[in-house]
Amino acid sequence: MNEVSESRYERGTRKLAEIDGEGGQAVIASLADIAPDFARYIVEFPFGDIYSRPGLDLRAREVATIAALTAMGNARPQLKVHIRAGLNVGLSRDQIVETIMQMAVYAGFPAALNGLFAAKEVFAE
Structure with a gap:
């Protein structure tokens, strides 16, 4: 399907799989029984709209995201x-x-x- 006719959800699903593999889908699936609409919003906005934009490659976007989440501290x-x-x-x-x-x-x-300890856990997996 070309990008013009591709829906935000379809584009987001594709981008989520490209970035997070099975881990991203697990997060979406974990919301199915409590907030399926929120799961859809996650697919459509961050991944369908923002991560799909030109201007930054996925590596740069993940550096920015890791930095922001580390700085949040929670x-x-x-x-x-x-x-x-x-x-x-x-x-x-x-x-x-x-x-x-x-x-x-x-x-x-x-x-x-806190961020370094989170990274240490991920690297040990």
Whole structure:
């Protein structure tokens, strides 16, 4: 299907699979019994609209996402999903670690430590 006739949901589903593989679909499936509409919003907006835009490649988008989730300091499950996604789109472990360490400057050492421990768990999987 070409991009013009492809729906936001179809485009988002394709992009989610490209970025997160089975992990992304597991997150969507886990919402089916409590908030299926929210699951659809996740597919359509972040992945169908934002991740599908030109201008940044998927590696750059995952660096930005890992940095933001690390800086938030309270999104460990989502951070772990995006660390996996970063590996999936070609980021090295060192690049992920450096991205998280950079957040110590802007979000503080506790946020960076939490991010590093999340990365350590993902790398051990």
